[in-house]
Amino acid sequence: MGRMTDAPDTSQSAGRETPDWEKRFRAPRVGLPEWAEDAPDRCLFVSNTTGTYELYAWDRVTGERRQATDRPNGTTDGTLSPDGEWLWWFSDTDGDEFGVWLRQPFAGGPDEPATPGLEPSYPAGLAIGRDGTAVVGRSTDETGTTVHVVRPGAAPVEIYRHRESAGVGDLSRDGTLIALEHTEHGDAMHAAVRVVDPTGATVAELDDTKGGTEELGLEVLGFAPVPGDTRLLVGHQRRGRWEPMLWDVADGSERDLAVDLPGDVAAEWYPDASALLVEHAFEARSELWRYDLATAELTRVETPRGSVSGATARPDGTVEYLWSSAAEPSSVRSTTGRTVLEAPGPRAPGSLPVEDAWVEGPGGRIHALVQRPATGEGPFPTVFEIHGGPTWHDSDAFAAGPAAWLDHGFAVVRVNYRGSTGYGREWTDALKHRVGLIELEDVSAVRAWAVESGLADPARLVLSGGSWGGYLTLLGLGTRPDDWAVGLAAVPVADYVTAYEDEMEALKALDRTLFGGTPEEVPDRFAASSPLTYVDEVKAPVYIAAGVNDPRCPIRQIDRYVDRLAARGAEHEVYRYDAGHGSLVVEERIKQVGLEIAFALRHLPA
Numbered sequence: 001m002g003r004m005t006d007a008p009d010t011s012q013s014a015g016r017e018t019p020d021w022e023k024r025f026r027a028p029r030v031g032l033p034e035w036a037e038d039a040p041d042r043c044l045f046v047s048n049t050t051g052t053y054e055l056y057a058w059d060r061v062t063g064e065r066r067q068a069t070d071r072p073n074g075t076t077d078g079t080l081s082p083d084g085e086w087l088w089w090f091s092d093t094d095g096d097e098f099g100v101w102l103r104q105p106f107a108g109g110p111d112e113p114a115t116p117g118l119e120p121s122y123p124a125g126l127a128i129g130r131d132g133t134a135v136v137g138r139s140t141d142e143t144g145t146t147v148h149v150v151r152p153g154a155a156p157v158e159i160y161r162h163r164e165s166a167g168v169g170d171l172s173r174d175g176t177l178i179a180l181e182h183t184e185h186g187d188a189m190h191a192a193v194r195v196v197d198p199t200g201a202t203v204a205e206l207d208d209t210k211g212g213t214e215e216l217g218l219e220v221l222g223f224a225p226v227p228g229d230t231r232l233l234v235g236h237q238r239r240g241r242w243e244p245m246l247w248d249v250a251d252g253s254e255r256d257l258a259v260d261l262p263g264d265v266a267a268e269w270y271p272d273a274s275a276l277l278v279e280h281a282f283e284a285r286s287e288l289w290r291y292d293l294a295t296a297e298l299t300r301v302e303t304p305r306g307s308v309s310g311a312t313a314r315p316d317g318t319v320e321y322l323w324s325s326a327a328e329p330s331s332v333r334s335t336t337g338r339t340v341l342e343a344p345g346p347r348a349p350g351s352l353p354v355e356d357a358w359v360e361g362p363g364g365r366i367h368a369l370v371q372r373p374a375t376g377e378g379p380f381p382t383v384f385e386i387h388g389g390p391t392w393h394d395s396d397a398f399a400a401g402p403a404a405w406l407d408h409g410f411a412v413v414r415v416n417y418r419g420s421t422g423y424g425r426e427w428t429d430a431l432k433h434r435v436g437l438i439e440l441e442d443v444s445a446v447r448a449w450a451v452e453s454g455l456a457d458p459a460r461l462v463l464s465g466g467s468w469g470g471y472l473t474l475l476g477l478g479t480r481p482d483d484w485a486v487g488l489a490a491v492p493v494a495d496y497v498t499a500y501e502d503e504m505e506a507l508k509a510l511d512r513t514l515f516g517g518t519p520e521e522v523p524d525r526f527a528a529s530s531p532l533t534y535v536d537e538v539k540a541p542v543y544i545a546a547g548v549n550d551p552r553c554p555i556r557q558i559d560r561y562v563d564r565l566a567a568r569g570a571e572h573e574v575y576r577y578d579a580g581h582g583s584l585v586v587e588e589r590i591k592q593v594g595l596e597i598a599f600a601l602r603h604l605p606a
Helices: 020-026 400-407 425-429 437-452 468-479 496-502 505-515 523-528 531-537 555-567 586-603
Strands: 002-004 034-036 039-047 054-059 065-067 078-080 086-091 100-105 122-128 134-140 144-150 157-162 166-171 178-182 192-196 202-206 218-223 231-236 243-248 254-256 264-269 275-282 285-292 298-301 307-313 319-324 331-334 339-341 355-361 364-371 380-386 411-416 456-466 486-490 542-547 572-577
Touching: 020 400, 020 586, 034 078, 039 078, 054 086, 086 122, 122 144, 122 505, 134 166, 134 505, 144 166, 144 178, 157 178, 166 218, 178 218, 192 218, 192 231, 218 264, 231 264, 243 264, 264 307, 275 307, 285 319, 355 437, 364 437, 380 400, 380 437, 380 468, 400 411, 400 586, 411 437, 437 456, 437 468, 456 468, 468 486, 468 531, 468 542, 486 586, 496 505, 496 523, 496 531, 496 555, 531 555, 542 555, 542 586, 555 572, 572 586
Parallel strands: 002 572, 122 166, 285 307, 380 411, 380 456, 456 486, 486 542, 542 572
Antiparallel strands: 034 039, 039 054, 054 065, 078 086, 086 100, 122 134, 134 144, 144 157, 166 178, 178 192, 192 202, 218 231, 231 243, 243 254, 264 275, 275 285, 285 298, 307 319, 319 331, 331 339, 355 364, 364 411
């Protein structure tokens, strides 16, 4: 039977002691502060202190912190002008990701249009110059991608337009060069880089795809932070993984960087351009290094074992970074040994560490992260929590969602299936054309291992995920209906053809790359990968959460899937909420997790 659900009362006024799993969501937290390039004591960070994720200005000299945005569904997309005088933020409507840039004085004051003359759009990159000039990337369903130069007091000037996806990468320190990432060749997973002047005239071009014939991508990491320096830090995949190089756009020369570390490597400049801060991601954990450009010496920046979710080198040479592990909540730390920034209020309760499992699969060894409940002997009821993306990966980082399941006696398994990042280019690119089915082969291999090893009870297995993970959940319930006892899908793709019709333009481009064409051009591929194709095979009770303003996994295609479940009386529940692709409101997130846990406990055998 199908029904609409009301959430259990999870508020702190419900007359009960708040459980740890809710405390983890409610605990105040802060993100890594961004600092203004020419005023490094002026910072911007994201925090959930009020119960909703919003932007905050922080003056490190006076210690003052000021909440800069206050909207019902939260705000996280913002930046500072180089002089630290202005705080820019992106204003959409209830999470629909379609809107305009606004700005306000750093010290406080009314918001004003930051790019007057530009109509609302999806954002496609932003760079702000020292003279107040802004380079604004925009994406719309009607025009594709456009880039405008907006000078103070002048009308916006369009310098770039293309139907395929593109975006603003960076603006040189002197404002004379603009780096763009583009996919004019039609492969949305592997961008090329073009450098133009402020009129849009091409200065230099780097295209490792060779016109779309090779699957090698590039990524803009930033111009050298020195006036007149024409070196651009670029990420490339020429050796089968992401790693950085230097490209001098004036003479076309390239400098290969000898970063001899396994796994993916990214980098950013130290403020004086003497070195690079290297972030090394390998097998679901990350660490930091300093690469001296004069000597090519690589020096470890000490961080604890776990995951670095962001890092920045300060003008004094110290490094600040956001760190966590599965067992320990996030904190903003410094190489000085001190905590940089703390939110007021109690710290989140810790959770349990992850174990690494390596399972042989049809495409090679699969890495899974496993957490066992604190008490009891297996086999356990087990949640397979499938990550989104698909170009993402689960890591040894703190997450309140998996911790909530552990508190309820479940084991948690997270699978870095083919399509995930962090395991080389071939692993990431493997899902093309058999979209969804490739990933589920790896999930099934890890499922078999979990049952055979005695970890998981085969009668009490939950398949769960959000976004792409929600898509894989619905697809898995239909293609492997006997494997799962319950399915929990948040903001999923449920009907791929209808999703393609309604989704934002950048995702249409990605889908054309993944499938090798549009639904009209390759209908069989879309049908084979669409959960709607297999909806009548679903046996497990299904819970679906959907944002009514979601531009990524739009509501109409979810409704079509739910209608098919309802037509045959399949057990399901649907929860709709007034936001986009997820919620930035803490109580809403607690409500959704509470509904998922309650649904699973109600439908799993004892």
